[in-house]
Amino acid sequence: YSRDSAGILSNNTNRTNFTNNVAGSASLYGIFLTSSNNNTIINSTGISNGSYAIYVTSASNNNILNLTRSFTTNRSAVYIDGGANNSIDCAGASLIGNNQSSSYGVWTTQFNTTVKNCNISNFSSGIYFNGVANGTIQNTNASTPFSAGYGIYLSSASNNTINNTNGAGAPGGTGAGIYLTSSSTYNILQNCVGSISSPSGFGIDIASDSNQILNCNGSSSYYALIIYSNHNTVIGGSYGSVWAVGISGANN
Numbered sequence: 001y002s003r004d005s006a007g008i009l010s011n012n013t014n015r016t017n018f019t020n021n022v023a024g025s026a027s028l029y030g031i032f033l034t035s036s037n038n039n040t041i042i043n044s045t046g047i048s049n050g051s052y053a054i055y056v057t058s059a060s061n062n063n064i065l066n067l068t069r070s071f072t073t074n075r076s077a078v079y080i081d082g083g084a085n086n087s088i089d090c091a092g093a094s095l096i097g098n099n100q101s102s103s104y105g106v107w108t109t110q111f112n113t114t115v116k117n118c119n120i121s122n123f124s125s126g127i128y129f130n131g132v133a134n135g136t137i138q139n140t141n142a143s144t145p146f147s148a149g150y151g152i153y154l155s156s157a158s159n160n161t162i163n164n165t166n167g168a169g170a171p172g173g174t175g176a177g178i179y180l181t182s183s184s185t186y187n188i189l190q191n192c193v194g195s196i197s198s199p200s201g202f203g204i205d206i207a208s209d210s211n212q213i214l215n216c217n218g219s220s221s222y223y224a225l226i227i228y229s230n231h232n233t234v235i236g237g238s239y240g241s242v243w244a245v246g247i248s249g250a251n252n
Helices: none
Strands: 008-011 017-019 022-025 031-034 040-042 045-048 054-057 064-066 078-080 087-089 094-096 104-108 114-116 119-121 125-130 136-138 141-143 150-155 161-163 166-168 176-181 188-190 193-196 202-206 212-214 217-220 223-227 233-235 238-240 244-247
Touching: 104 119, 119 125, 125 141, 141 150, 202 217, 223 238
Parallel strands: 008 031, 017 040, 022 045, 031 054, 040 064, 054 078, 064 087, 078 104, 087 114, 094 119, 104 125, 114 136, 119 141, 125 150, 136 161, 141 166, 150 176, 161 188, 166 193, 176 202, 188 212, 193 217, 202 223, 212 233, 217 238, 223 244
Antiparallel strands: 150 166, 166 176, 176 193, 193 202, 217 223
């Protein structure tokens, strides 16, 4: 456990396995990968009181984070702002926040990020794909207790797949279970669930063009599925709420 630095620092490290570790920091990152490629983190935990539990940056590509040990952290659990083709597999384990604002279970801007088999809770938003292309969210449950938060949040993110995944907004909140905005186009939502128990929140909120919603389920006390954009496709699914489905915008 480090007071002023990272618990584990991987700097220009390649093809290394980090197995069965608990790495913590009082002020920086539990596990810190920078300019490091093709590494595997196995059954290890990152904990940070002041920053990200696991931070991947500076062209750290093709890393596999097998986060099979559940952990609770004070800020964001996994934060990726540098490096393509990184994968997070929790194998059913949980990433748990401490109800802090501007915190995320997984936050990424990077190409082909994969998040799978995770249970994510108690962050301001569970998963945030910010500008991500060709990413995947699969077999995952992501929820938030924050009124204006989102279980799953895509912004300026295109050609991603959300499959067999549940996103849940905060009870009584104004957010959504699953939210696509800011030109998040050509995404596929398949066999997913977006839910919120609220008179002013949305189960699934689509504010971008040219997405596919296939066999998904939505639930809300307001709109289970709302679309206010163009050229989207909705096939199958079940939407239960006071207003069920709302569509604002042409050519859907």
